[in-house]
Amino acid sequence: MKIALINGSPKKKDSASGLVLENFKAFLTGDDQIITELHFYRPQITTEEVGKLMDCDALVFAFPLYVDAIPSHLLRCLRQLEWVFTALNGREILVYTIVNCGFYESQHNELAIEMMKNWSVRAGLKWGQGLAIGTGGMLNMLENIKPGQGPFKKMKKAFKQLANQILTRSSAETIYFTASFPRFLYKLGGEAGWRKAIKENGLKKKDLFLQK
Amino acid sequence: MRLILCDLESADLHRLFPQPLDENGTILIKKDGKIHNCLGCFGCWVKTPGACVIRDQYGDMGEQLAKCSELLIISQCYYGGFSPFVKNVLDRSIPYIHPYFVIRNGRMHHRRRYKNHFPLQVWFYGEDISATEKQTAKKVVEANAINYDCQIYSVSFAPGITEMEGQF
Numbered sequence: 001m002k003i004a005l006i007n008g009s010p011k012k013k014d015s016a017s018g019l020v021l022e023n024f025k026a027f028l029t030g031d032d033q034i035i036t037e038l039h040f041y042r043p044q045i046t047t048e049e050v051g052k053l054m055d056c057d058a059l060v061f062a063f064p065l066y067v068d069a070i071p072s073h074l075l076r077c078l079r080q081l082e083w084v085f086t087a088l089n090g091r092e093i094l095v096y097t098i099v100n101c102g103f104y105e106s107q108h109n110e111l112a113i114e115m116m117k118n119w120s121v122r123a124g125l126k127w128g129q130g131l132a133i134g135t136g137g138m139l140n141m142l143e144n145i146k147p148g149q150g151p152f153k154k155m156k157k158a159f160k161q162l163a164n165q166i167l168t169r170s171s172a173e174t175i176y177f178t179a180s181f182p183r184f185l186y187k188l189g190g191e192a193g194w195r196k197a198i199k200e201n202g203l204k205k206k207d208l209f210l211q212k
Numbered sequence: 213m214r215l216i217l218c219d220l221e222s223a224d225l226h227r228l229f230p231q232p233l234d235e236n237g238t239i240l241i242k243k244d245g246k247i248h249n250c251l252g253c254f255g256c257w258v259k260t261p262g263a264c265v266i267r268d269q270y271g272d273m274g275e276q277l278a279k280c281s282e283l284l285i286i287s288q289c290y291y292g293g294f295s296p297f298v299k300n301v302l303d304r305s306i307p308y309i310h311p312y313f314v315i316r317n318g319r320m321h322h323r324r325r326y327k328n329h330f331p332l333q334v335w336f337y338g339e340d341i342s343a344t345e346k347q348t349a350k351k352v353v354e355a356n357a358i359n360y361d362c363q364i365y366s367v368s369f370a371p372g373i374t375e376m377e378g379q380f
Contacts, residue, residue, distance in 0.1 A: 011252050043249055043296070064252060068355040069293045072300035073249040079296065103313075103320040111293075111355060114348045118291040121342075187313045187320070194311040197258040208311065210261040211326060212275035 001032060003166060004056040007039040008063030008074040016100055016139040017062040023142050023155075024062075024098070027163035043073040045080050053081070058094045058128065058166050061116065064136065065101035069112050078119050085123040094128040095120045096166055102190070104183045106134035106176040113174055129165045130174040131158060137190050138179050151179035213279050214238040215330075218286035219297040224373045228286070228380055239276060244269065247300050256307035262325065264304050274307030277360075278326040282333070284380065289336040289369070292348025302356075309359070321359055331364035332357050335379070339371050 005025060009015035018039070025035065036052050053059065063074055070078070085093070097116040099109035113130035120127045133139070138151060148156030158177045165172050179186075195205050216238060218225065225242065233240050248266045255265035256274065264271040277283070287298040294302065309322040334353045341349075350367050357365035370376045 009252065010249055015252075066250065066252075067299070067302045067306070068352055068359065069299065070291075071250065071252075072296050072303050075290060075293075075299055076296045079290070105319050108319070108355075111348060111352050114351075115291045115293050118342070118345050118348060121344075122291065183320070191312050194258060197254070198261070201259050203258070203261070207261050208257065209325065212262045212272070212278065212307075 001030070001058070001167070001169075002034045002036065002056045003028060003058045003060060004036045004038060004053055006059060006061045007037075007041075008061050008071065008077075009039075010041050010071060010073050012039075012041050015064070016136055017064055017098070019139055019142045020098055020100060020133065021060075021062045023147055024060075024159050024163070027159045028166065029163075030167060033167075040074055040077045043076040045077050050081070050084055054084075054088065056093060057169065058096060059125070060096045060098070060166065062098040062100070063112075065099055065103075065109050065112050068108070070115055078123075082119065082123040085125055088124070092169075093125045094166070094169055094171070095125050096128040096130070096162065098131040098133065098162070100133040100136040100139060102136045104134050104178060104186050106132040106178050108132075108134065110174070127171060128169075129162060129172045131162050132174055132176045134176075134178040135181060135186055137186070137193065138181065151181045153180050155179075214282045214284065215241065215276055215280035216284045216286070217241045217298060217301055218284075219243060219288055219295045220286060220373070227373055228376055239280070241270070241273070241276070241301055243297050247297065247304075249300055250303035250306070254311070257311040262307050264307055266304070270301055270304050273301060273305040274325070277305055277308040277330075278328060280330050281328065283330050283362075285332070285334045286376070287334070287336055289338040289341045289345060289349055292345040293352050316361070317358055321361075324361055329361065329363060331366075332360065332362045333366050333368075335368045335370060335376060337370045337372060337376060341369060 009017040099112045101108045109132035288295040310325040312323040314323045353367045
């Protein structure tokens with residue numbers, strides 16, 4: 001079975017989507033899996049990248065939520081792929097999507113997942129499943145804490161469920177994951193992070209409130 | 213100030229707006245040269261607060277939204293959302309909001325940077341927008357309205373430019 005893991009973050013490196021896929025990959029166990037990894041960080045896809053996707057059985061997208069939806073550069077890539085897959089017409093390819101957002105609640109990602117479903121229909125592909133991830137500001141902790149541990153205790157179950165759907169080529173309802181962490185602390189921690197970041201750029205805390 | 217964001221080509225734009233727009237205090241954001249996509253760097257919050265660090269002609273969308281009293285978006289419908297150009301401009305508009313969080317309608321959202329409120333009016337066009345895509349699009353605009361803290365919003369659909377003539 002050929003599976004494409006597609007990082008849809010515009011960040012060339014250190015993206016949360018990349019970290020999620022890196023951790024998720026370990027759950028796609030089996031002897032006959034061929035994993036192809038791609039990173040769509042630009043608004044167009046190369047012929048080589050298109051070629052790699054053509055003979056895949058499953059496409060697994062992972063991207064950040066931008067303004068309630070799909071980031072615009074990825075939207076352009078999807079449009080390009082829609083034309084390619086529509087012309088392909090025939091073999092059943094399943095689409096799975098992992099969307100992460102910086103808000104606490106994973107439900108914010110629902111609409112981006114719905115759009116990916118709508119894209120699948122347009123491209124003549126079969127919808128598999130979505131995984132909505134909230135508390136995206138904590139995902140950088142995945143470098144040290146593995147799914148199944150600490151605040152990511154429930155992530156292991158979510159990854160297992162999604163991997164199972166992919167490996168059995170089946171479809172299911174969206175899974176929602178939010179780190180096991182209180183919302184008020186997540187809010188406070190996030191705001192402290194912005195204050196630290198602006199100071200590191202030589203500005204003051206109050207500059208976070210600058211108006212043009 | 214009325215702000216119009218659209219993905220229309222010049223001829224179609226002229227059909228919908230036969231009178232010069234700048235004469236009645238309207239700012240038009242349209243395809244005009246290359247637009248860079250948002251890089252997810254958050255520089256608009258922590259390096260140049262309130263402005264995008266990419267200094268192309270779409271780098272001051274935060275300021276434009278801060279000055280607007282009415283936002284009209286006209287976009288081709290893509291999978292139940294905006295077209296890549298319109299979405300690109302919206303992605304580049306996050307300097308309008310503040311990185312801090314607030315709880316609105318029971319969920320976490322970003323706090324406002326500015327005090328202005330504007331009604332949001334969206335027109336989606338496309339020959340074959342499916343019923344499912346229309347449902348998604350309505351929910352997307354509602355979500356955008358909550359994020360921008362708009363108190364009034366509307367969503368309309370049209371098969372093409374002709375059907376939108378005389379609407380604005």
